[in-house]
Amino acid sequence: MGSSRALPLQVALVAGESVASFIGRLAAANGLGTADVLGYVGGGRREIDPQAVEIRLGAAALEELAVLAGRSVEQLHRALPTARRAAGSSPVRTVVWSAGQGVVQQCAVCGQARRDAVPAWLVAVQEFDVCTRHARWLGRAGSRSQLSLADLPEVVRTHERRRRFERRVGPYAQALLADAFQVAVYWWQCGQMASSGRWAHREAVLGLSRRRLWAVPIVVYPEVVTLAEAMAVRERQRCYGRGFDGQTARWHTGRWTRWVGERLGLSEELAAGGERALNLWLMAHRNSVPVVARLAGSPPPPGYRAQQMQPLAPHRRLVAGPWEEVSCLPWRLGEPMTSVTWQGEGFPA
Structure with missing residues (x-):
């Protein structure tokens, strides 16, 4: 030296x-x-x-x-x-x-x-990045490590929106993005949403003759960020013991799920079985505050939607890592979904 x-x-x-x-x-x-x-x-x-x-x-x-x-x-x-x-x-x-x-x-x-x-x-930390200046996907997939996104402008816009989401929500954004990605993986692997026109279109633009695991993050990216934003809306309400409609006594999870379907433009696919992945996420993120305590609590402070969020269970301890490792949802891309336990339609208030 x-x-x-x-x-x-x-x-x-x-x-x-x-x-x-x-x-x-x-x-x-x-x-x-x-x-x-x-x-x-x-x-x-x-x-x-x-x-x-x-x-x-x-x-x-x-x-x-x-x-x-x-x-x-x-x-x-x-x-x-x-x-x-x-x-x-x-x-x-x-x-x-x-x-x-x-x-x-x-x-x-x-x-x-x-x-x-x-x-x-x-x-x-993730296996990809996006150059928004030149509309290029940067990944670790060997010869496919860089792809032009010129014909997929929604993916480039999504990356810019993701950065704004991360600044607005704070560190908790990574947990919500991770959960949203896992929900999208569930949909993709079960075939419930993968047949929708937009995902097939993106695969065709990438020149894929059949589905490839390395391309899944590109294919589902816009829906992942939209879903993470919707999850943040619900988590902000849960932080103050409120339901999706702002009330304290009931959660109205079905209403939130329908709203997610409307935001994604996938209401029919959710109604046909895609809502199961969302319900598994809702179970992991259920409100543990008793109704009596919620009724006695103070309403959210003014401007709370613009503030960074505090981590909530089951993500109290935030860690940096690949989304599938950070998420509270257990399945993995490319592995059979038969081991995933379906909890049914009942959810605690």
């Missing part, structure tokens, strides 16, 4: 990039190997694959990297999500990405504009 000067050529900061990727791009721009840059910051001389591992830097190593890159530590913190986590007792630590986590390649069109020698890799 101890270069104490910036390298001759600098690289642009890319929001969301992994530390390993940034080191690789900085090294390549200066005709160096990643082992050389790691040696400068005290990590030993070894080559790394940014698709397979991440680099955790201690405070001193991060400061040294900032010097090499001609940046401040604060700038690296803002651009590189994992740079905010210290490496512990080791100045530099190589960490293999855990199951369900990793990176997606930055939009190729964005990369061409920067003319970097090597691509940037973005930290992705």
Whole structure:
């Protein structure tokens, strides 16, 4: 460790990039190997694959990297999500990405504009991201890792709406998105909604002759975000012991389910059996406050719909991870649905 000067050529900061990727791009721009840059910051001389591992830097190593890159530590913190986590007792630590986590390649069109020698890799908790500037789907599906969404503008608009939803709801948004995705997976795997025109249309636009698991997040994305928004409406009422109609004595879950069908434009499909997945979610998110306590409680404060939400059971402890791991709903994409227990039509008030 101890270069104490910036390298001759600098690289642009890319929001969301992994530390390993940034080191690789900085090294390549200066005709160096990643082992050389790691040696400068005290990590030993070894080559790394940014698709397979991440680099955790201690405070001193991060400061040294900032010097090499001609940046401040604060700038690296803002651009590189994992740079905010210290490496512990080791100045530099190589960490293999855990199951369900990793990176997606930055939009190729964005990369061409920067003319970097090597691509940037973005930290992705989910297995996908969307470049709204160039309407491209970014995923981890090998040769299908980047797809044009020019003919699926609703998917691009959905990603922008999702970001607004996350800012409005706060950290609890990830739990609701996870549950909404799992409900959509239920529909897709049971065939109750997958035959609807819009999902078949999106698969056709992607050039798929038959359903592919890797494409499911693209196919269902607009419905996932719409459903998460509807779930947030109900959860805001549950937070204050209110039902969907604002009353305290009854929940009127059927009314909420019908409203969801109207918002999605899938009322007939829900009535034909699709409501079962929603009912399973309602069971997991039922109101545990007794009616007497609800009647005695105060009404929601003014402006509560614009405030970030507090986590509610069964998501009291929020964790970052793939949606299927975060969700309270147990099934998995690609696995048989026969083990899912159907609880019936009765729900506690």
